[in-house]
Amino acid sequence: MTLSVGPQHPGSGHFRLIITVDGDIIVKAEPDPGYVHRGEEKMAEVRNYIQNIPHIERPSIIDASGILYPYVLAVEDLLGKSAPERAQYIRMIMAELNRITSHLYFLSIFGIFLGHSTMFMWPMGDREVFIDLSQMIGGTRITFSHFVPGGVRSDAPDSFADKAEKTCDYFEGRLKEYERIFVNNPLCHQRTVGVGVLTKEDAIKLGVVGPSLRASGVKSDTRRDEPYDAYDKVDFEVPVYSEGDSYARLRVHFDEMRQSMSIIRQCIKQMPKGPVKQKLPPQLRPPAGEAYARTEAARGAMAYYIVSDGGNYPYRLKMNVASFRNLIAIPYLLKGVHLADMPTVYWGLDYWPVEADK
Amino acid sequence: MVKSGALAILVGRLNDVLQYAVGEPLNYLVNWGRIYSLWPVHLETACCSIEFGAASGPRYDLERYGVLEAFGSLRQCDLLIVQGTVNRKVAPRVRMVYDQMPDPKYVISMGACSNTGGLYFDSYNVLKGVDSIVPVDVYIPGCPPRPEAIIQALIMLQNKIKKQKFAPPELKQIETKVA
Amino acid sequence: MSAQSSLEQSLVQQLSSQFKDSVRSSSFKAKRFKITVDETIILKVAEYIRDQLGFDHAASVTGTDFPKDGVIEVVYHFTSYSKDDLRKVVGALAVRIPRDSPKIPSLINVWPSVEYHERETYEMLGVTFEGHPNLKRLLLPEDWSDIPPLRKDFTLPGR
Numbered sequence: 173m174t175l176s177v178g179p180q181h182p183g184s185g186h187f188r189l190i191i192t193v194d195g196d197i198i199v200k201a202e203p204d205p206g207y208v209h210r211g212e213e214k215m216a217e218v219r220n221y222i223q224n225i226p227h228i229e230r231p232s233i234i235d236a237s238g239i240l241y242p243y244v245l246a247v248e249d250l251l252g253k254s255a256p257e258r259a260q261y262i263r264m265i266m267a268e269l270n271r272i273t274s275h276l277y278f279l280s281i282f283g284i285f286l287g288h289s290t291m292f293m294w295p296m297g298d299r300e301v302f303i304d305l306s307q308m309i310g311g312t313r314i315t316f317s318h319f320v321p322g323g324v325r326s327d328a329p330d331s332f333a334d335k336a337e338k339t340c341d342y343f344e345g346r347l348k349e350y351e352r353i354f355v356n357n358p359l360c361h362q363r364t365v366g367v368g369v370l371t372k373e374d375a376i377k378l379g380v381v382g383p384s385l386r387a388s389g390v391k392s393d394t395r396r397d398e399p400y401d402a403y404d405k406v407d408f409e410v411p412v413y414s415e416g417d418s419y420a421r422l423r424v425h426f427d428e429m430r431q432s433m434s435i436i437r438q439c440i441k442q443m444p445k446g447p448v449k450q451k452l453p454p455q456l457r458p459p460a461g462e463a464y465a466r467t468e469a470a471r472g473a474m475a476y477y478i479v480s481d482g483g484n485y486p487y488r489l490k491m492n493v494a495s496f497r498n499l500i501a502i503p504y505l506l507k508g509v510h511l512a513d514m515p516t517v518y519w520g521l522d523y524w525p526v527e528a529d530k
Numbered sequence: 531m532v533k534s535g536a537l538a539i540l541v542g543r544l545n546d547v548l549q550y551a552v553g554e555p556l557n558y559l560v561n562w563g564r565i566y567s568l569w570p571v572h573l574e575t576a577c578c579s580i581e582f583g584a585a586s587g588p589r590y591d592l593e594r595y596g597v598l599e600a601f602g603s604l605r606q607c608d609l610l611i612v613q614g615t616v617n618r619k620v621a622p623r624v625r626m627v628y629d630q631m632p633d634p635k636y637v638i639s640m641g642a643c644s645n646t647g648g649l650y651f652d653s654y655n656v657l658k659g660v661d662s663i664v665p666v667d668v669y670i671p672g673c674p675p676r677p678e679a680i681i682q683a684l685i686m687l688q689n690k691i692k693k694q695k696f697a698p699p700e701l702k703q704i705e706t707k708v709a
Numbered sequence: 710m711s712a713q714s715s716l717e718q719s720l721v722q723q724l725s726s727q728f729k730d731s732v733r734s735s736s737f738k739a740k741r742f743k744i745t746v747d748e749t750i751i752l753k754v755a756e757y758i759r760d761q762l763g764f765d766h767a768a769s770v771t772g773t774d775f776p777k778d779g780v781i782e783v784v785y786h787f788t789s790y791s792k793d794d795l796r797k798v799v800g801a802l803a804v805r806i807p808r809d810s811p812k813i814p815s816l817i818n819v820w821p822s823v824e825y826h827e828r829e830t831y832e833m834l835g836v837t838f839e840g841h842p843n844l845k846r847l848l849l850p851e852d853w854s855d856i857p858p859l860r861k862d863f864t865l866p867g868r
Contacts, residue, residue, distance in 0.1 A: 206619050
């Protein structure tokens with residue numbers, strides 16, 4: 173029997189899965205993305221390098237800084253410029269704040285998929301605390317457009333350090349509560365342990381990225397592999413689990429939030445005084461050439477490939493987003509899984525269709 | 531001829547009397563029922579769904595305004611919130627969802643993209659406004675709109691429903707038969 | 710810095726010496742290198758890169774349209790998870806194929822991770838990947854009847 177799941181279904185939208193089942197075992201799953209395809213790459217060819225910033229971050233507004241980060245680095249690479257040191261730290265703070273908000277969103281939807289209403293409400297509420305914090309720097313709730321080639325648009329206010337410290341203290345306590353009520357919950361264990369196992373070899377072969385990769389035992393994080401900005405000056409751990417199931421993926425998200433808070437604390441301590449933006453001409457014309465920059469966003473390695481012909485507009489801009497790279501794991505993991513486990517496997521990969529469709 | 535004319539007048543009068551005596555209170559009652567049990571369809575078309583999620587979260591809490599959580603079947607929903615960009619692939623599905631919903635149904639267009647195409651005004655794959663495929667009651671500007679704006683739009687919609695006239699279908703049928 | 714660039718340099722040199730005549734051009738900078746080869750030997754080069762150099766997965770497949778030269782450049786970006794020293798390096802394997810009949814052999818048997826990337830390139834630029842088991846439309850609407858949108862002669866309405 174063939175089932176069509178989506179694009180309107182109670183779990184998550186914008187995505188369709190064509191599932192063939194035998195009894196309640198999934199024999200074959202074929203993803204049908206494209207419900208949010210908006211032609212970002214073509215639009216980027218008729219906008220200049222600054223005009224491209226707002227629409228590039230829209231595909232992943234949960235993690236707006238994360239998706240914008242590699243674009244800014246790629247343009248800086250083409251220009252041969254780099255951001256002032258303070259701007260680098262502010263970028264890192266924003267990226268880590270966004271990682272936390274994105275992971276909290278992941279957790280709350282994971283709660284819905286498991287039928288755990290409390291786990292929808294708690295992270296959604298605590299997400300607002302971090303949104304408030306990033307609002308102090310970025311100015312809006314989620315779509316900041318805050319990074320620009322050569323720095324960031326605005327400096328952090330003086331009161332930021334205090335508030336960030338307080339928020340992190342508060343949230344560390346909350347994380348313990350989360351663990352008590354959700355991660356160590358027998359319901360959660362039964363629904364996720366041993367479900368959708370992605371082995372290390374397959375994770376490497378399929379080129380999976382982000383938390384899903386680290387849950388399969390591959391210790392790879394772009395922040396460590398190829399440190400950008402000031403990531404080589406902060407100390408953090410890369411959480412790795414060897415199980416490769418949905419539960420391990422959930423744990424990786426948990427541990428990454430702790431590490432993110434530690435990075436934010438270190439950044440605030442290390443952040444030097446100074447300018448946050450390098451003076452660049454209003455119309456950027458990078459010399460002809462190409463650049464491939466990558467960063468570690470909340471969902472995994474995010475990369476941009478920009479070909480410049482020396483003109484005002486990028487000649488070609490390729491968004492190599494994390495969700496699109498994880499798309500290949502969905503049909504692979506769903507094979508042989510019970511239909512009732514489909515939501516945990518699907519959302520455990522943290523697949524965000526808007527980002528994947530571009 | 532005369533008889534049926536007189537009957538028409540009589541039924542017309544009766545209709546008026548019923549309208550004042552029963553219709554108005556009934557109208558109020560029905561609208562009151564509709565206002566505080568708006569069930570949105572869970573149809574996410576793009577990224578605005580995050581802010582809708584935040585709006586149903588604890589800080590903004592849409593439920594206290596009488597909007598339930600968006601996890602029901604669309605057969606029992608009466609509110610379609612178009613959450614973001616509508617592209618050419620999802621547009622027929624939006625219409626399909628709208629057609630499957632029972633009457634009365636209301637549509638809120640959320641975000642610049644679903645109002646006019648927004649940031650994607652020159653994209654090859656994006657509809658210039660969802661109002662070309664479904665009738666829209668309330669438009670929310672913003673990219674994405676803040677949760678407060680969603681709450682405001684819902685209150686506007688509730689005010690609109692309050693002013694609606696409820697027409698009992700049976701009375702209409704008698705009128706058409708006589709004429 | 711010199712130690713890093715020497716790694717890329719040695720990788721490029723290794724590839725150039727292995728596939729002497731078929732290598733059209735090669736370049737490298739810090740942590741990045743790019744090699745352009747003939748489309749006839751792309752499978753062999755990719756296998757060599759995977760087996761001998763140790764780049765175990767492809768991160769993306771990109772196509773760029775160059776109407777002036779009459780070619781489409783297809784670029785495979787690849788990197789490694791299993792080798793620690795290669796993790797920071799991103800390599801690019803490029804082929805330039807004629808715009809009128811863009812056909813290259815699919816690398817899905819070398820790097821399975823290219824499956825959806827190749828499908829995307831197929832629909833966005835009209836490049837046919839021979840040997841791909843499931844080469845059909847992915848992101849565009851079912852009724853798309855225009856030319857592939859990322860070709861340069863496809864113009865956006867109103868632009």
